[in-house]
Amino acid sequence: LAKTTQPISMDSYEGQEVNITCSHNNIATNDYITWYQQFPSQGPRFIIQGYKTKVTNEVASLFIPADRKSSTLSLPRVSLSDTAVYYCLVGLRMDSSYKLIFGSGTRLLVRP
Amino acid sequence: GAVVSQHPSWVICKSGTSVKIECRSLDFQATTMFWYRQFPKQSLMLMATSNEGSKATYEQGVEKDKFLINHASLTLSTLTVTSAHPEDSSFYICSGTAGNTIYFGEGSWLTVV
Numbered sequence: 001l002a003k004t005t006q007p008i009s010m011d012s013y014e015g016q017e018v019n020i021t022c023s024h025n026n027i028a029t030n031d032y033i034t035w036y037q038q039f040p041s042q043g044p045r046f047i048i049q050g051y052k053t054k055v056t057n058e059v060a061s062l063f064i065p066a067d068r069k070s071s072t073l074s075l076p077r078v079s080l081s082d083t084a085v086y087y088c089l090v091g092l093r094m095d096s097s098y099k100l101i102f103g104s105g106t107r108l109l110v111r112p
Numbered sequence: 113g114a115v116v117s118q119h120p121s122w123v124i125c126k127s128g129t130s131v132k133i134e135c136r137s138l139d140f141q142a143t144t145m146f147w148y149r150q151f152p153k154q155s156l157m158l159m160a161t162s163n164e165g166s167k168a169t170y171e172q173g174v175e176k177d178k179f180l181i182n183h184a185s186l187t188l189s190t191l192t193v194t195s196a197h198p199e200d201s202s203f204y205i206c207s208g209t210a211g212n213t214i215y216f217g218e219g220s221w222l223t224v225v
Contacts (some may be wrong), residue, residue: 043216046216
């Protein structure tokens with residue numbers, strides 16, 4: 001069973017900020033929250049990862065409240081090329097690695 | 113980020129034959145790799161965990177005798193689809209862990225005719 005819940009789809013327009021929220025009520029103490037982007041016929045691409053509070057990199061920001069039961073991926077000023085499926089995953093720690101179970105993901109469509 | 117490479121990117125095989133897909137971690141060592149399968153417009157489904165030097169562990173419903181996994185070194189895991197059937201046609205993706213982050217390969221399209 002997937003450990004996360006996301007909206008199935010979202011629409012936006014070029015230049016807008018997009019926020020995608022993910023619920024992970026059963027997150028464990030050691031779990032990290034990781035977001036991936038996937039284009040058709042490609043493997044998922046790492047976007048951002050966090051444990052708590054806020055993380056920002058050159059492409060996105062990740063907001064995690066204190067209880068860590070949800071997280072929000074923020075994409076500033078999206079472009080047409082950001083149209084993709086976005087997955088929120090919570091790590092299920094196995095020794096030195098993680099076992100990731102994918103949810104349905106969020107299909108983001110960016111319109112001109 | 114770390115790089116995971118898969119080969120081949122796509123393959124077409126005849127029904128009843130076997131096909132091997134390779135997954136390599138190019139700039140890191142991975143004691144554990146994961147294999148996923150993805151059908152069009154669906155999410156990734158975890159098939160198995162590939163463990164270096166030991167047997168793979170399979171998710172419920174995945175036939176271990178059909179999907180043979182070998183992880184002979186810290187940088188290479190292989191998935192062999194044996195006696196392939198058209199319903200095995202899918203997009204197969206592997207992943208490896210570098211630090212606290214999992215990186216995915218580019219995926220391999222398998223078409224069984």
